[in-house]
Amino acid sequence: MKIHEYQSKNILREFGVNVPRGAVAYNADEVYEISQRLGGVVAVKAQIHAGGRGKAGGVKIARNAEEAESIARAMLGMKLITPQTGSQGKEVQRILVEAGLNIKKEYYLGLVIDRSSQQAVFIASSEGGVDIEEVAARSPDKILKERIDPAVGFGGYQARKLAFGIGIPAAGVGKASRLMTGLYRAFEQKDASLAEINPLVLTEEGDLYALDAKMNFDDNALYRHPEILELRDFSEEDPLEIRASRFGLNYIKLDGTVGCMVNGAGLAMATMDIIKHAGGNPANFLDVGGGASREQVKNAFQILLSDPSVKGVLINIFGGIMRCDIVAAGVVEAVKAIGVQVPIVVRLQGTNVEQGQEILKQSELNFTVAEEMKDAAEKVVRLATRG
């Protein structure tokens, strides 16, 4: 799960990480008030769930409250398009206003899970405020890493090693160590999958601040963090995806025209791939679960057909323990109940496949039955592009 920058900063503040003074606003009047209260130069920052805001015009500096207010008026409601938002962009609905700082130097701090070593890893760099992947590609020697033993936690020696390593002046290393320790504690205690401060800034006065912060959370651990779940901003998510998640379906909307319904995540991805190979474009990723129960098939249809760009549907089910005849009966029932208008190609394989195909044939509904995945993909792409 993703949250906004200001929400991440609120969490980090609880863990003793120094963040600039500021507050979130939902309209330009609030931006004015907050700027007045902060006094002097302020940063006006669009809050969307995507990076690359600065270059897209989502981060501006205002000399006073009047200027902040007028910037906010232009920014609110604007569609920010960054490399991470996709071509449609994301509408700005919240703005973070923060007191300006006298920045002397910028650094990078981040925590991620390293799959190979199966540990959390702390990443630090003297190159802050830029895309860390670019730094890693351009000058890997400027990326420092410390793996964290989960039985011990993040050691003070590790924090010092990183702080000295990225060139924080000796007088600031104590502060930096405390800040890093706070960042790790927040990461671990909140079950984050990513915690990033980019940039961490050193001010002319010798203080360290998390100027920008980002936290993502492990969806599997949200059950034990109701306080994080409360931060979910539904307006940042696709409405169909929200509906699907209420049904317990794994659904991700994509740009194509071929809707697909598959049991199992790996097979669902493979089905998208084979649609692409056949010359089409998948409209979605949809995993109805390994079992593919009748109810789930019906729910899945409702979600799929709510997307107006879907011109054809490919159902690809591998009947394992869930038998194909039961899946077929579920599909027939769902299509009858919902009244599907677009062509449907069904490919069943596995247990009781013959009985399943018989049920589809006898339903007198307009299914195209395919035997193999490749055949199925070619058929659905042909049907979807014709209509």
Added chain:
Amino acid sequence: MSILVDENTRLLVQGITGREGTFHTQQCIAYGTKVVAGVTPGKGGHLHENIPVFDTVGDAVKETGANASAIFVPPAFAADAIMEAIDAAVPLVVCVTEGIPVFDMIRARRFMVGKNNRLIGPNCPGIISPGKCKIGIMPGHIHKRGRVGVISRSGTLTYEAVDQLSRLGIGQSTCIGIGGDPINGTSFIDALKLFQQDPDTHAVVMIGEIGGSAEEEAAEFICTEFKRPVVGFIAGQTAPPGRRMGHAGAIISGSQGTAQAKITTMRKAGIVVVESPAEIGAAVKKILD
């Protein structure tokens, strides 16, 4: 032959009295797996589906000589169940549970350091040596005894590949689902090392997906050390970056973990990577012929 599980496997099931645990225990028994015990805390001393139930894994091992465990415990308690089985020195632990918090798995893996047990999964279909033993949720009847090893991060996509093989008359020595989570017990490399020691595994099918770098690491191992032909497939060539595609581990982060990068690295290592999932069986047949 086969690896890890065979006729001598004596299985205990953690979470045997739950709905999933009950159903899949029956399915494993029907396939011929020797299920000797179940564990559900508080239900020790009872019989469930004619199988003795114990309160702890330790008791179950002591009384029945179980040498493998299957875990069907809800996600919030699954990492603890893994550690209980590890602590009781069960040599092989297969965790089917999906949805375990990442940090729980990091701690469980740390707990395993220096111990000799093997964990398969979590979030996996399990392991099967066709005709001998099945631990997990895969449909047994699509498998056929033979000489191709299968290693996969996926469930139904593995069934698809196995089904293609069996229809072409190509049997499997052992099929291992290593699971779709970012932190797991057995990697592609671990499984490849085991297949390397099995003289009757003549080729291996490796089914990966986007996210992480396990396939790239395996490719390196195959290039330098693995002596048998490998056919590969990577799911998620059309997956958008930054989105979790069902499996917790199936996510492209920045430029990391793309299907294209994996395919390129695997091909350089001499792996026959098929573009389409429909070609897996045929590619293996071509190699074996």
